[in-house]
Amino acid sequence: MSCSEDCCGGIDFTQTPVADLYGTNCFSNAVMRQLLPKNIYKEIVTVQNGEKELTLEVAEVVAAAMRDWAISKGASHYTHIFQPLTGLTAEKHDSFIAPTGDGKVIMEFSGKELIKGEPDASSFPSGGLRATFEARGYTAWDVTSPAFLKQDPTGTTLAIPTAFISYYGQALDEKVPLLKSIDALSKQAVRVLKALGNTTATRVFTTVGPEQEYFLVDKSFYDRRPDLILTGRTVFGVLPAKGQEMEDHYFGAIKERVAVFMRELNYELWKVGIPAKTQHNEVAPNQFEIAPIYANSTAAVDNNQFVMETIRNVARRHGMEGLLHEKPFAGVNGSGKHNNWSMATDDGVNLFDPGENPESNARFLLFATAVVEAVDRYALLLRSSVATSANDHRLGANEAPPAIVSIFFGGPLTEILDNIAEGKASGASTAGQKIKIGVTSLPQLPKDVSDRNRTSPFAFTGNKFEFRMVGSSQSIAAPNTYLNAAVAQILSEYAEKLEKASDVNQTIQAIIKESYSKHRKVVFNGNGYTDEWVREAERRGLPNVKNAVDALTVLTRSETIALFETHKILTKEETESRYHIYLEKYSKQINIEAGVTTDLARREIFPAVSSYCAELARDASALAAIHAVSAPQEKRAKKIAELSNELYEETGKLEAVLAEAQGVEEAFAQAKAYFEKVRPAMDGVRSKADALEKLVSKEAWPFPGYEDLLFKL
Template identity: 80%
Template sequence: MSESINFIETSVPSLYGTNCFSNSVMRERLPKSIYKEILAVQAGEKELSLEVAEVVAAAMRDWALEKGATHYTHWFHPLTGLTAEKHDSFIAPTSDGKVLMEFSGKELIKGEPDASSFPSGGLRATFEARGYTAWDVTSPAFLKQDPTGTTLCIPTAFFSYYGHALDKKVPLLRSMNALNKQAIRILRALGNTTAKQVITTVGPEQEYFLVDKKYFDERPDLMLTGRTVFGSMPAKGQELEDHYFGAIKERVAMFMRELNTELWKVGVAAKTQHNEVAPNQFEIAPIFSTTNVAVDSNQLVMETIKKVARRHGMEALLHEKPFAGVNGSGKHNNWSMSTDDGINLLDPGENPESNARFLLFTAAVVEAVDRYALLLRSSAATAGNDHRLGANEAPPAIISVFFGGPLTEIFDSIADGKPVSKSTGMERIKLGVTSLPTLPKDVSDRNRTSPFAFTGNKFEFRMVGSSQSIATPNTYLNTAVAQVLSEFADKLEKASDKNAAIEAIVKESYAKHRRVVFNGNGYSEEWVKEAERRGLPNVRATVDVLPVLVQPEIIALFETHQILTKEEIESRYHIYLERYSKQINIEAGVMISMVRRSIFPGVSAYAGALARDAASLAAIGAVSAPQEKKAKRIAELLNEINEDTDKLEKVLTEAQETEDAFIQAKAYREKVVSQMGVLRGKVDALEKIVDKKAWPFPGYEELLFTL
């Protein structure tokens, strides 16, 4: 258990950030001149010098040692989608047999983990081991504390000996710089001379399931794949809608309390928590932060959820669809753009129809989403998310933008050259009850069926999967928007009449790309047909969308804005294909093992006992028909399951022996996944008729309703 926190005596403000080497801590511990240098480096105005790094390292070391740290690590985001760390102690032996606790500026700036065993997609040969980590000055260092000790974690980027990005942070930081460059061009053309930087900000909502660890440990599929490859629905699921926003059970509330404590200590601004739609499903959401910090924080959130859950005798499931038949889990990526002097560029204000800045930036986002729909779709493409997208609890696989009535009317009027209705001020909702206040009405409603919804002053990319790093979706989104902004800026900078140019740009852009705007029910079959009529892509499977990454125009996009080189993007294409195939391979292997080693022998013994009972009843003249019928049906299903398992083994072997990465992934998708579905249907049918005590694994009732 982590150190006990007495909330009666410890206020949240005094607790918050105690394990985070934030700017406020640096301001207290660094000389004023050094602190100013760090701020300039964070703002992109200067490069970090070794002299400054030496002073920061000494202050960071002293702070960490005071809090009990013995080791430090460069904490980075390899292409596994997880985080990685190699721990080094602070000790430096002296000639008299003692040690000093040292940490230099060089050690702060640069680390050298072995790069040979991380995914590189061909960028590195196995024997080429050298990799480097570099301190991300804009993301604060933090302490990890647990019963094993305290470690100083330094957020870093990870790249190869030849400078290739081997992680998710380097492209993200590059994309943030690219968008900043183009957005500043727009602002200067609009007459803004004060803003020095445009920052993308993100607030990711994290969904997850909790299950009792006792039952988790009895399910090989949960342990090895994160989802149930078998499992029939109980009599009750989520149809009563009684879990959503319901009262939080005491055991879960205790977990959430400690989760918040751990996150607040490292400076993660966890804000919202609640029950989600499915039984034992929950959500946590932080306050917005700069995108790269939000990415780091979300990785910490996922790690901390799992760590704290175990302390409370539970396991957290971050898989997008751990239970067939109930809602899956997503990670709603709330994205916006703001200036360093506090202007939200996507804030419509009280009169959006006359807010040129809002209209221009919003039109750019709409165009980017339409032009690069497949790229955005690929950013949320994983084996887990294939189970969730389009499953009537998540957005469809069709990329569309939700605007709501008022904004759609404004943009349609501009595109059609019609007069735009003037706003009469913010509308208010009147409830007709004197004891209830009238409430201000937002410029748009919310649409939970939309993959990319405008929600007041930001866009919510709802397609991202719950287990994913949000680095890639934000990298692709930043890059797409940067490209459109660069084209807008080219036109604005050449225009003598800026107002006329803005109107022309918005009109032309929205008229061409408004096909992507859809305000209706994204779950409906009518929308699927309408989207096809509009020419919008509908790609359901990961393997079908990943090839977009190596299309010439996408490679050119990334190279133009210096986000990824051709080699770097091609490497990611191969890594993602390989990861997809490996995930399906593991799931199929688990299925076969569960059938062969547990289900078939256990249920066969049960069926034999049933048959013997039926024979005994018949021998004494008692009614034996029900037992005989049940035993016969079980025997039939077992025979079918045995045959279907043989078929799964056959197609799995064929897929494993395929050498081409894309063809192999297609084989896994079209043959292995298909046969897995057939086998699951038979096993789930069998579970429904076998005595509960005879079934070898805990069922959905235990997994979903026992906290």
């Protein structure tokens, strides 16, 4: 079924010009400008800019306009869509109907209903912030992220992006800390800009453009893989004779079936105002990527959650399944989500644009140096922001950045910063002179001051930084929250020095020199995939935390808690709750995977192998009776029997360590047990099962193999 048949309100998107279709299901500022009275619209803009709080009177007018707009497009329900600490989105649907008492209804939606919802919060993770019987939770309208319509064959729903808090105001989601981190970063960045002489900027926004990678598989194969259904990845499977080594899939011609899917995916995203721009084949077979144009961080987070949901929904309409797991297939590239992050002022300046004059260069170099210091000082915090069991399969392989957090600048920019740190001249235009920030001796910087480095975890790419460690299935909220917090702290320290300075230019130069000299050890422009870099990083004193369990411990450190409390992003209790939630999630995920591994081994692989061995024995007996030639079949059957026994033993070992891990009560100790004991035991089971798959006929093997999953669409 194509989207044009049932779920687009009668619109045939294949025949509708994109310009007419774009944003038709988004209650954007353009729509509000058209539908709201001018004074109300201006009021909403000031609220979006953080200049004042939303009043109930204004909300009533907005709610009426939003209701009429949604109903005119076929909506019967609305939902406050939010992001609990599950990493997914959640929604409770309410209808617009209100009984009139005479057997009829009217369609109502009040300002109070727009501003606040009340979902049951008892079943969402809280990390000890509240007891399970304390059910009350509130969703609060996030005015920085536009409402939109969700359409599917069952109908149309008005979706209102919200934050999610407890009865006592504690953050139970990813959105609240993100919003607070943006405010914190804005406050400190504006202080720095004012010290530099900018009198027009009153707010700084962070922008994000997440590149989303994913796999597609035929749904008929997917439905026969319980491991994919229950865990998102294959716990068994061997590569076929051809994998990705020919590099023929990357940027290759897109298959017609996939192209049709991509076209519908784009239109679904464009309707709700998500500016999907780029799509292509990725490195691994049946792996793809879609990338939007940048949006403000809160909208980008909501947009990306919708992108992931839409990939899955549209894929199913085309007889496929979208896989968002970081490593669904062993032996081929996994999937990431490159978080392209930048900072911009409300007077239209990208703070990471090198600019065309020395004054803007000074600003750029100062903010770039702040990022270097933030990445170095808070490397462990950034590493923890991408710490998941799924990402552990991906980080450190020759397909993704290593677990070592470093920053890439490229030759020209690194040379300029090195020269400033060392008090040297920079280039022929300044021969014999020392650089003076903000005067003509600083050479004009080209916009693209470096090549791109796909092996770097944190790379400068012209006018933004690309945080490449984020996993494909993750919400991008936490990585951006932690990044904003780290940079906010560095800028606050810079601002204190600049505000006291008698000579701002000299102070800028001194800040850059001192900061970059101390923290340039985190700058690495080479190949992050090599063993040489691992050894060099160790010599530099850079941390290399290779697993999620150890990475998460930074959330318990006093300096982390102080960072979040200083900038009013998270309280000590909220930070500690996240630590426990993430550890528990890690343990639960490995527990599920281990359970699936034992179930498949016991209930699928053993019976299939036994039947196949019996068939081989019958064939061998028949051959012996007729031709007296049974040795090859007997040898093969013997090898299969040996591996089957070994698989049985490894499965028993897995069950034993799994039971042991399940009995551990303390969160960190349990997660450590799953990492150190259960995962290796799972690998032991897999090695035997995969060896058996190579010996058993394809017809006898109980589920589709990698050849079907990776090469058949």
